[in-house]
Amino acid sequence: MASTRAFQFAEGEDTQQLARDAEALLKKGWAQDGDAMGVTKTFHFKSYFKAVAFVNMIAAESSSKKHHPTMTVRIGSVDVHWTTHRPRGFSQKDVAMAQHCDQGAGLMGAVDPGQGLKCGPTV
Numbered sequence: 576m577a578s579t580r581a582f583q584f585a586e587g588e589d590t591q592q593l594a595r596d597a598e599a600l601l602k603k604g605w606a607q608d609g610d611a612m613g614v615t616k617t618f619h620f621k622s623y624f625k626a627v628a629f630v631n632m633i634a635a636e637s638s639s640k641k642h643h644p645t646m647t648v649r650i651g652s653v654d655v656h657w658t659t660h661r662p663r664g665f666s667q668k669d670v671a672m673a674q675h676c677d678q679g680a681g682l683m684g685a686v687d688p689g690q691g692l693k694c695g696p697t698v
């Protein structure tokens with residue numbers, strides 16, 4: 576299991592509240608990123624179209640909240656990474672957007688990791 580170190584919070588944040596929020600995200604399957612400034616999670620889907628629909632749902636909220644993730648779309652999954660660029664670090668915006676991802680994932684038909692569509696070289 577990946578070890579976690581203290582999150583690097585963005586300047587001006589309520590660090591006690593943010594520490595609690597980060598803990599709750601880790602319990603929901605989010606993982607701390609490599610520099611402890613953000614969180615990542617992979618969402619799984621039964622079709623590429625659903626994966627792309629999920630990306631578009633996040634994109635709409637990102638535009639509205641002016642906070643943008645890094646996302647990698649695969650045939651049946653989407654990796655999402657939230658961190659704050661300015662001021663640099665983990666922030667309440669990342670928490671709110673990660674929570675939005677979790678809420679939206681259900682609506683967009685996210686499934687358990689083993690149930691997602693897979694495609695790769697046959698052996």
Ligand SMILES: C[C@H](O)[C@H](O)[C@H]1CNC2=NC(N)=NC(=O)C2=N1
Nearest residue numbers: 641642643644658659660661662
């Ligand atoms: C001006 C604009 O709102 C800012 O550049 C926003 C855009 N999206 C952003 N997204 C993320 N993830 N972090 C930011 O600091 C950030 N800043």
